[in-house]
Amino acid sequence: MKFEYIPKIRAQESFGYIDFPDKFYRFIDEFNIVGVRWLQPTTISASYFLRVLQEGSSAKARGYGRGNNKENDELSIQMQDFYHPLLDHGALWKVKNDNVICTAMPYGDRESITDGFYRMVNMFHYPETMKMEFLDDKYRFRINGDHMIAIYCDSSQENFNPNCSDKELRRKAIQHSAQGFLRYQTTTGSYVRDRYVSEYAKRRAHGICQLCDKPAPFSDCDGNPFLETHHIIWLADGGADSIENTVALCPNCHRKMHTLNLSEDVEKLLKIATIAD
Ligand SMILES: [Zn+2]
Ligand SMILES: [Zn+2]
Structure with a gap:
């Protein structure tokens, strides 16, 4: 998956998506973000979404090449149902060391957002390692949305193998x-x-x-x-x-x-x- 490089200054002008640059850069710094894909996560398939969170930015789309764009990500309408309850104002972020996390700024109360997350997990049979956190408002760099959330795969839940190479x-x-x-x-x-x-x-x-x-x-x-x-x-x-x-x-x-x-x-x-x- 391709990510856009994040300029160290003047992100507001270059992205046009950011209402509070200081909060944006706090998020970028504290989460070690190096790149962004602004397109809604709901525009990729449910399985590609999981692979990207598990395998990082090197995860390859399957069956790409549809449409005009040769680099086309795996497209799907499967996740559209979760646009409103969960993934509104969503983006995918490349973290230092190639991990990927998803953030969104959905509207609604915590219960309905949490409910949306678990419905998504159930519908696509996502593993328990997929997690959702509410991030502090100090990172919410848009006026839109009532909360900022992060969705990611928690690798600390992997079984530790002390004898690995x-x-x-x-x-x-x-x-x-x-x-x-x-x-x-x-x-x-x-x-x-x-x-x-x-x-x-x-x-x-x-x-x-x-x-x-x-x-x-x-x-x-x-x-x-x-x-x-x-x-x-x-x-x-x-x-x-x-x-x-x-x-x-x-x-x-x-x-x-x-x-x-x-x-x-x-x-x-x-x-x-x-x-x-
Ligand atoms: Zn110590
Ligand atoms: Zn010593």
Whole structure:
């Protein structure tokens, strides 16, 4: 699926769809958005909609080439019923790392919108990993619509396989990294941590603490060096549950970070987490 690049400034003029540019850019920044497809999600087929949310922007339309446009997306009228209750003012967004989420700004109260979502899930037999969240009004960049919602596939519900190959682990950790914001918004109090991100951080440390550079002090029952994963910018402070924000530390250094959180240590770890892969 093709996405339009989002200019860093003057989006209001270029898109003509945005009433509140500051809210628009808050949404773009906090959700790591890099591209947009403004066309109604209801113009693609129900199965393509699911594939795009599951597989990201690389998901291919099947049977395209109808109509004038050779790049035509898989078109359908299946989803038209959900235009009003759910997908009004809808758009698809390409997130950093190629994930795709859908937003819409439907009219109505929360109950009727939630009801519309579950009717859609039932009608097309969408999996339980498809989720809907109400986003805060601080992101609603249009006058239209009573609410802003996000629909996405929650990869944190995938079964974690601790024995997956390095390649598979890296692919999943990168993919899951981009969904952090939506995922931990769903819980209250404690944050959900992605196991693929955590496992990836540990594996790439190769048993060496990334702060003091010493080997892990002991091995666990399975013989793996014991390190703990740490979010450099704490989740409570808005840090992402992503591989760029996660390191593996020995228990001493982990305590040190939570007690002192020295800025030179934070800087060192941020550098390591960014360049480590
Ligand atoms: Zn250490
Ligand atoms: Zn920590």
